[in-house]
Amino acid sequence: MGDKPSERAPGGSPALSFLLAGAKAIILIVSLLAMFIVGWSVWRWYRPEHFFNAVNRFGLEQLYAARTGCRGSCLPDWHVSMLGEVFDPGEERVQIVRRLADAGYEVWYDEGDKIGYILRGAGTGALFACDSHFIVDLTFDPSDHLVAADSIGSGTCL
Numbered sequence: 257m258g259d260k261p262s263e264r265a266p267g268g269s270p271a272l273s274f275l276l277a278g279a280k281a282i283i284l285i286v287s288l289l290a291m292f293i294v295g296w297s298v299w300r301w302y303r304p305e306h307f308f309n310a311v312n313r314f315g316l317e318q319l320y321a322a323r324t325g326c327r328g329s330c331l332p333d334w335h336v337s338m339l340g341e342v343f344d345p346g347e348e349r350v351q352i353v354r355r356l357a358d359a360g361y362e363v364w365y366d367e368g369d370k371i372g373y374i375l376r377g378a379g380t381g382a383l384f385a386c387d388s389h390f391i392v393d394l395t396f397d398p399s400d401h402l403v404a405a406d407s408i409g410s411g412t413c414l
Contacts, residue, residue, distance in 0.1 A: 311359040312375065314342045315390035315407050322409060338392070338405040349400040356392060369396050387411065 306312035318334045339345055343352060361373035375390040388411045395404040 309359045310342050311338075311355060311361070311392065312390065314338060315375070315392075315409065318407055319388055319390075319409055333411065334407070334409045336407050338407050339402075342407075343402055343405045345402060347402045349396055349402070352394065352402060352405075361390075361392060364391065369398070370394070371396070 303316060306316040318336055322334045356373045359375065361375045364372040364374040366372075371394050373392045373394070377387050377389070388409055391408040391410065393404075393406040393408055394402065397403050
């Protein structure tokens with residue numbers, strides 16, 4: 257059996273071959289890291305998982321509309337009615353609470369006929385130290401039927 261011929265160029269040094277292999281590995285690692293960072297940034301900006309739920313989709317659409325004209329550094333705020341878009345007037349409290357829980361919202365405040373739900377970390381801007389929260393403000397009549405529903409957005413930065 258003969259020896260396997262070398263994979264390096266004739267006359268090439270083993271040290272140079274080692275350095276080239278190391279450079280290829282570094283380029284591959286840096287490229288994968290860059291792709292991960294870009295993908296993560298795009299996901300944080302657009303938050304595609306919110307499109308699967310009507311409550312979150314409404315908030316995300318409001319966030320996109322409020323962001324229009326921003327150059328990546330502003331924190332958009334809004335206060336828009338959700339009646340007719342997401343919730344129907346007179347809808348029962350139990351159904352609404354279930355839909356909000358399924359969307360990831362948690363109780364923010366409860367004053368009996370007025371209750372607020374919040375989804376923390378719902379959307380971001382280009383500044384990674386900033387974040388937006390989706391808030392749903394609900395008002396019920398004494399028989400626990402919906403009277404008013406508002407989507408409110410607010411942003412915070414560290």
